[in-house]
Amino acid sequence: MPYPAQVTPERIVEQAADMIEAEGVDALSLGRLANALGIKAPSLYRYFDGKTALLRAVNLLTNERLVSAMHTAGDAAAHDAHDRLLTMMRAYRVFAHTRPAAYMLAYGDTTAQPDPDALLALALPLQAAVAAWSGEAGSLTALRGLWALVHGYVALELTHNFQRGGDLDATFDQIVHVYLAGLKMLTE
């Protein structure tokens, strides 16, 4: 049976991402992951240097997918800077709702050390869109505020911390609008 590779690193990572979404990160065991791939747990070590490294790879995939989702949305959006930003932030939120476990693993884990390149790939297009709205000056600060707002919102949603009802879609649009309005006002 051995030699012709049964799996690829990509397949392992995608399967891991699927299982994490289906059962949660804590429930993912290397044994069951290997089982789903038709191999045994120790064989995974040929591809990844332990569980931590595997999860790091999953996070890279998640980042790629998020960047791609935001790009697609941003390209299809109007040229108006405000609309463009809102569209991208909506796509960000939709992504987080589509892959909640992977999202929180990638951006909500204190122990993980995020990849700088991946982080830049996520941040730079967003920073450009922010700069188009409120100017180049202070755009890093403005970006960080917007990211904090959106990440915080979806994180609190996903952790079940908004328990008092209300239209969470509409609220999201409103708070993004509030932040962008304040931003524009204070940079003029």
Add this chain to the structure above:
Amino acid sequence: MPYPAQVTPERIVEQAADMIEAEGVDALSLGRLANALGIKAPSLYRYFDGKTALLRAVNLLTNERLVSAMHTAGDAAAHDAHDRLLTMMRAYRVFAHTRPAAYMLAYGDTTAQPDPDALLALALPLQAAVAAWSGEAGSLTALRGLWALVHGYVALELTHNFQRGGDLDATFDQIVHVYLAGLKMLTE
């Protein structure tokens, strides 16, 4: 040796919180926790219905401590609504930096089911302060936005997602100011 209780539920929870802060949540094992308390692991089950229940209790403690820290800061703050809010949000952030692991465990864990009463104890004083700034109407939405902004900011800090330098203290003040300004503008 048995009978005179060696531990109390409170001591267990406090010790667990300390160890979580010192070594991270994942590194906390019931064996070593029990060891630090001078008992054996199975004895913990007399006080808590498993590790999950213990962590739930730790989260309640964290919430209490955070509420208390914000209260203290809020009471000492000026009567000006803006200053008061900024002071409370700063205290929130300082708390998160003081107990990062406990903070992320309490508010960044998808699997945990937050206690509704604890959540209210955290939210209501804040909502009152928000209402004093931008009015009762829409104060829940305004509160959620502010919480999202602040939680998102500290969460991204604690997960090492702000890697491009800058004065993170000053940035925090600025983005809170931006949000509050936008809030006031759009509710007049």
Add this chain to the structure above:
DNA sequence: GTTCATAGCTAATGATATTAGTTTTCATCA
């Protein structure tokens, strides 16, 4: 002084990540 609930203990189980060493396959080259 006996009784009995309490609070701890030991021992065992099943799951887990990880390591070491072994076996099978097949592409390459003599």
Add this chain to the structure above:
DNA sequence: TGATGAAAACTAATATCATTAGCTATGAAC
């Protein structure tokens, strides 16, 4: 064509966990 060697899997073993079952010692109450 047949031997060789690296690739890719495997089995077996270890150490660490959480959790459960059942036992033992303490001391308060009668």
